[in-house]
Amino acid sequence: MMKRFTSTTIAAVMAGLIGSTTWAADTALLIGNERYQSLPRASDGIAAVNSKQTFQRLGFKVITAQDTSASKIETSLSALIDQAESTDQVAIVLTGHFVVSGETTWFLMADARTPSLANLSRHAVPLSLIFDIAARHSGNVLVALGAASNPAPTSQGIVAGIGIIDPPQGVTVLTGTSGELSNFLNQEVLKEGVVIAKAVRDSRMSVYGHGFLPETAFVATEVAPTPVVNEKLERERAYWQFANDLGTLEAYQAYLKSYPRGIFATNARREITFIKDAPERNAEIAEKALNLTRTERRKIQSDLTLLGYNTRGIDGLFGAGTRGALTNWQADAGFAKTGFINQEQLVSLNAQALKRSKQLEEETRKREVLLRRQDRSYWQETGKSGTEKGLRSYLKRYPDGAFSDVANERLSAILQEKRDRVAKRERSIWDQTLAANNLVSYNQYLNEFPNGSFVEEAKSRIATLQGANSEQIEAARIEESKLGLAPVTFLLVEQKLTKLGFEPGRIDGKLSEETRRAIRRFQRAANLPVTGYLSRSTVVRLIAAN
Known part of the structure; x- marks a missing residue:
């Protein structure tokens, strides 16, 4: 598990690491990769090389490499191994692009292409190799990693950044972004006589510490003061070290209970947040592993909509x-609320959607039977x-209705018969009124x-115009146009309507x-807003119907 620390703990790292040694015998390897041949330029990639003068001022023998390739990195590492044989302290600073494959973090060389499982080993150095070299100087080595x-x-299968350390x-x-890590080393750590614990405790830079964390001065003065042992502070440090070694939620919570304002309280809270966020990170990784196509993602959205969850x-x-x-569905289905879907949840969602589709189809069928029965009964009356x-x-x-065509034909015949009987002037005006087809013309x-042959027809049409929810229908028309449905969708809609017995006429995509x-008949049977236009709900219900 990656241990992340604020400046207070970094003070312990740097002070214990370098202590009061003789700087003339120390060695530093600084590699900064900023300009990549095939990848984007790494922000502050040469930050490691910018620390050269600071290390030299402190007496380090410095080995530097800038924008180095995979073929040249061996030379730099070999030089480090050779010089470090007689070295008291060792520092390794790497800045540039890092990626993670599985549990391994890789430092990309300047000639790296887009990282893949096939080419990673040819154009990158695993941190395990760097750690193997560092382990030869246990207790006196610092590795600083700055990611762009x-x-x-x-x-x-590849993720950008630095993984678990x-x-x-x-x-x-020490880990952080390239620029902040370099600034922390140059401005707050690599200074003679600095009391590191206090300096880094006051720092606002986001730098994280991992592994061996002693606490002594980074650069000791000629006469180091005799340390005063603070037993209370030492007990807290021992408690923190124990909690940190366990690395569990309960351990960090126990530390905070005993030391709510302790010097490691911020660290403990960050670790707790990191642990609690783990399920969501794992869920995101599981969803990525599904490699969902856009069509499959549409199916998931359609299933959620069918089940009553608004995907917008x-x-x-x-x-x-x-x-x-997804989060709301997971809560209702008894899954962890992550907002990301895995294989098990995908199977469950599909099963629920299929079951709901059959339920809605059966409800629609029963309602259509009832409506047809009521339709026929009223026709008889x-x-x-x-x-x-x-x-x-x-x-x-x-x-x-089922008899609306017959009713309209018979009514047209009656009206035609009336039209044939009326005076030429009234017939002409009535035809003009029909052409206008609005409230003003009929009034x-x-x-x-007032006693004309078409009075009843005029009153009927006025009632229809006044009763129609024109605003709702206009809104439905606009919604249908915004859906951007393809002609093939119209064909599918007509085919479904025909299959369900709603008689849409000729199947031609028009x-x-x-x-x-x-469509209005289906919407009425499906208990949806009756407009005659295709809404998202209408399309989902039609497509889901069998």
Whole structure:
């Protein structure tokens, strides 16, 4: 497990690491890779090399390499091994692009291509090799790793950044971004006579420590003061070391209970946050392993929508809406609420959606049977007699009913018969009124012909116009246009409507008035808003129906 520390703990690392040794015999290897041949430029990649003068001022023999290739890194490492044989202290500073494969972190060379499992070993150095070299100087070695703030592009199975750090015994490791790590070393650590514990305790830089963490001065003065032992502080340090070695949630919580304002309280809270966030990180990795296509992502969004979870779109893109819908579904289904889906959850979601689809289909079928029975019964009471009043009563209640075509034909015949009987002037005005088809035209007709042949028809059409929810229908029309449905979707809709017995007319991918009527019938049967236009809910229900 990666141990992350604030400046206070870094003070212990640096002070114990370098202590009061003779600097003339110390060695530092500084490698900074910024300009890559095939990858984006690493932000502050040469930060390691920028520390050269500081190390030299302190008496280090410095080996530097800038934008080095895989073929040349061996030379630098060999020089370090040779010089470090007679060295008291060793420092290794690497800055540039890092990636993680499995449990291994790799430092990318300047000639690296987009990292993949196939080429990683040819263009990168594993940290395990660096740690093996460092372990030969246990107790007197510092490894500082600075990752570029702009991550390198990766391929499947590779993640940009520095992974879990588990150094050998006696090896101190510092990690952070390249720029901040370099500034911390140059400005706050590599100074003669600095009391590191106090200096780093006051630092605001985000640097993390791992492994062996002693506490002595980094650069001792000629006459070092005799340390005063603070027993209370030593007990707290021992408690923290024990909790840190265990590395569990309970251990860190126990430390905070005993030392809520202790010098390691911030560290403990960060570790607790890191542990609690682990399930979500693991869930994200599990979802990535599924390699979901955009079509498969649309299917997941469709299933969630069918089950009543709003994904805010079915576009194959998992944004905040889809993540929120997944989280809510996971909570209801008894899974961990991560917002990411794994294989087990995918199978469960598919099964639930299929079951719900069959339930909705059965509900639609039963409701359609009931509506048809009610439709036929009302036709027997009103329209079957063939009177104008009866036909109008039927059409008012069932404008898209099973007998609406017959009713309209008979009503048209009645009206035609009336038209043939009326005076030429009234017929002309009525035809103009029908062409206008609005409230003003029908009211003008009634004012001029209060006892005319088309009074009932005019009143009926006024009632229809006043009763129609024009705002809802217009909103539905706009929503359908925003869906951007392809012609093949219209064909599929017509085929489904035909299969379900709603009679959309000719299947040609063109939404005719007959098709609109069939859509309204389906929406009415499915207990959806009846508009005649395709909403997302209507499409999902139609596609899900068998």
